[in-house]
Amino acid sequence: MSDIDALVAGFKEFHEVYTEDREGKYHGLAEYGPHSKILMIACCDSRVDPAIITNSSAGDLMVIRNMANLVPPYDAASTSYETPAAIEFAACYLQVEHIVVMGHSRCAGIRSLLTRLVDDSDPTRPLDKWTVVAEPAAKQVLIEMPDADLDDQSCACSRKALAASLNNLRTYPWIAERLSNKSIAIHGWYFNLATGELERYQEDSETFEQLF
Numbered sequence: 001m002s003d004i005d006a007l008v009a010g011f012k013e014f015h016e017v018y019t020e021d022r023e024g025k026y027h028g029l030a031e032y033g034p035h036s037k038i039l040m041i042a043c044c045d046s047r048v049d050p051a052i053i054t055n056s057s058a059g060d061l062m063v064i065r066n067m068a069n070l071v072p073p074y075d076a077a078s079t080s081y082e083t084p085a086a087i088e089f090a091a092c093y094l095q096v097e098h099i100v101v102m103g104h105s106r107c108a109g110i111r112s113l114l115t116r117l118v119d120d121s122d123p124t125r126p127l128d129k130w131t132v133v134a135e136p137a138a139k140q141v142l143i144e145m146p147d148a149d150l151d152d153q154s155c156a157c158s159r160k161a162l163a164a165s166l167n168n169l170r171t172y173p174w175i176a177e178r179l180s181n182k183s184i185a186i187h188g189w190y191f192n193l194a195t196g197e198l199e200r201y202q203e204d205s206e207t208f209e210q211l212f
């Protein structure tokens, strides 16, 4: 069976459940309106699908996926619209109550950034331009861990970039306003692919604790 045939076969199974369970967990999904109170921002890596990792169903999560699960700082003049637009929609229209930024180990986007900095190459590719968001985190890792191997540097950088993305979220006016009136909470999670464990970022101590 080809990869595409496998996708179609998978959809057939989903379709049967979906059409048979319209009054159950899929009830009302065809209607407009807020179906989720949670936004997850995750990497586009196929191994870290938020819905699969959290055992969620259609309608449970709004999800933004991009290279390295990065959140750029708010910039009204920016021409990078995709992630900010989805954040605005989630915060202002869906009125989500939680935003989870989920990083992960062995992230190719973070690895690519570190390699570029070590090679001192010009950031010309779209991937390079996008991961500039995590450049301060990567530079800090290269200063603190100059002799570590690339895997260890990447894991450390993913964690620092995650913390930076949480800080960047606070620069969005509508997020800042909702944080101030406590109508929204933001969370940092880190999924370790090697162990299957999930860690939670502690803002106060700037450390990660094992969640599960």
Ligand SMILES: [Zn+2]
Pocket (backbone or CB within 6 Å): 043, 044, 045, 067, 068, 069, 104, 106, 107, 108, 109, 110
């Ligand atoms: Zn990744």
